[in-house]
Amino acid sequence: MATLSLPQSSYIRDNSRTFTEWLKSWLLTVDHKRIAILYLLSINFFFLLGGLAATLVRVELITPQGDLMSSDVYNRAFTLHGVIMVFFFLIPSIPAVLGNFLVPLMIGARDLAFPRLNLLSWYLYMIGGLFALIAAVFGGVDTGWTFYTPFSSTYSNSNVVMTITGAFIMGFSSILTGLNFIVTIHKMRAPGLTWFRLPLFIWANYATSIIQILATPVLGIALLLVVVERLWGVGIYDPALGGDPLLFQHLFWFYSHPAVYIMILPAMGVISELISTFSRKRIFGYEFIAFSSIAIAILGFLVWGHHMFVSSQSVYAGLIFSFITMLVAIPSAIKVFNWTATLYKGSISYRTPMLYALGFIGLFVIGGLTGIFLGVTAVDLHVTDTYFVVAHFHYVMVGGTIMAYLGGIHFWWPKMTGRMYNETWGSIAALIIFVGFNMTFFPQFILGYLGMPRRYHVYPPEFQVLHVMSTAGASILAIGFIVPLIYLGISLRKGRIAGDNPWGATGLEWKTSSPPPTYNFDKTPIVTEEAYAYPPEAAERDAASWRPGSPL
């Protein structure tokens, strides 16, 4: 622990003398840790961009009239927000950044199974992103992130083809990452690291990867057919040409509902790590959490129809989809109960990552329960396409995934950079985000229940109070996202040297130096114990030796 300087050699340092050499050593790297850093930078860039679009939307909604932009511009703004956030931030966020960095470290491997494929997937991500950016610069898209046909394929006058191409290419990046993780987790585990000794983050990423390789190709072909229909005017989705627009919705949600679990499952993996570490306890119900990830992945494929209750889908199909949707609540609840049981009699320390983890549990419960409301056909008919839906999925996506993403970034920051960030500012930012988030999205539940439809920029004056509240919350949220950028940036130069294991956590990634050497481990580790092997009395001992200002 008492390291006073960063290790002499690590994956960040290299011997390049000129700037070009240095640039090459990053852009042509096959080291999973460097690729994770490339992803971190590019994904955060897209996050800021999506955030800017959200700002436009929220500012417009301050007044009931459309005074900042026309309805057409507004359509383009919320589509930009949706496309960027879903395809270029949420889906790759945790797997591509934290997963890339941690999967080989956690299983004691030197790298992923296919390092060059990993680099290729980053380039595919960037090319896809470039297409989306070009489409945005040349006027944007107005279809919403769902690209519903026949509007997208026939009537829309915006850059649909360009944006869809971007999403299509990004899909391949996602497939390749999933494929790489599956093979790596199957074949590259260190000696002694059996499946039931794996950290739960690995289980979560494994389940995510299965969804990625099964669902993403279907989105690919669905979007490809939209492009073909748009370019050559041959009908597959357009009813005027004999096609069926519902087919698009089915194919789209066959991907996009599981995609929701691509976003939330890795987040749940992060939370399992955080809860166990900061309660100083073995995780409660390890096997249940592990298998609930797989169960969510499987059930996630069977519920896409709940996005289509108000389409002309058969009522009986709707009932079955509604029932299976309820089933997804079971594995999700299993996770939440097990995390809570882990906290019980733990020695809980409210460090920044733990604040995010606790925030996650609260917000995810709200997001998940409102999801059950929406899964009931009777309620769904009332609130379809209202702000209730908007609030629901933002509670899961922002309150769930982004909280876990930030918690994970803070937790593994010392491992990635070798330095600690400012703990006080960390806690403050976490609290600002929590408050800002709730202020932004809780009023939207009420708005939606009162009947405010989504995707409109003009609304009846009686909704103004709630909209202003939401916009005010969004500004607080924005501050909460900017503060970490500042103190994390400062910590790169001025942060305290972290040492190998600043949190006293278990797990192979903490057994190597921070930042880790290029091949991760000087000696291949041999695992002889389960994950989260905190001794039974760890929590009591930790609590007994607590004094104000102690590190944990």
Place this chain on the structure above:
Amino acid sequence: MATITHEEAHVHVHGPELQHQFETPEQQKEAATLGMWAFLVTEIMLFGGIFMAYIVYRWAFPEAWEEAAAMLNTPLAAVNTVVLLVSSLTVALAVNAAEEGNKRRLLTMLVLTMMLGLTFLLIKGYEYSEKFAHCAGAKDPISWITGSDLHESHECLVPGRNFMFPSEHEATGSGHGAAKTGMMQSGHQLFFFLYFCATGLHAIHMIIGLGVMSTITVMALRNTFSPTYYTPVEIGGLYWHLIDIIWVFLFPLFYLV
């Protein structure tokens, strides 16, 4: 926690093909094979979307489907099926030859496979050009290219603005049941749309497969393979088999059913 060093793990002799992230050649081979299988799953899901569309529209337009399917050139496609099945055999023999370290036989089989693949593409190309030639008003692709014997087109099976199914032409000529004709035309056009999408996507995979095979041939020429290391041949062969299997589904769905 006991540890072993990399030096200890690497004492046994292995070829230069072992990449840094793997401990043993067996691990590397298993990883590559599993990776290919996972990739094949994604390919099946990609075609799955088209098969789904096929099911939906076949259900919606059963009669149109039957009429449209009769317009395809089944004998040529049957020949193509045989060509592909034989190429599956030659690929399997190539993998076997690589396993035995028989370079001569490996090269023969790879070249044979590629020639069969090329034959498939040529026949497919001829089938496509037939359809395009009919749109241009020619009887067959040869007269289309030479520009002789052009007449007014009564049949255009390439989806798009000029799409014209022969029976519809007669129907509009005699002028009864315009609404029904519209529905039928949609059905016919959807059939050919899916036909071109599915077989076109398959042909693209075939071209990629030819690229993979030629890469493997070059590797074989450079003596990359040995009885202990022939993973690329094996996983390349897996990919080739996938292309064949997809055709085995496409052929009955579009030509026979």
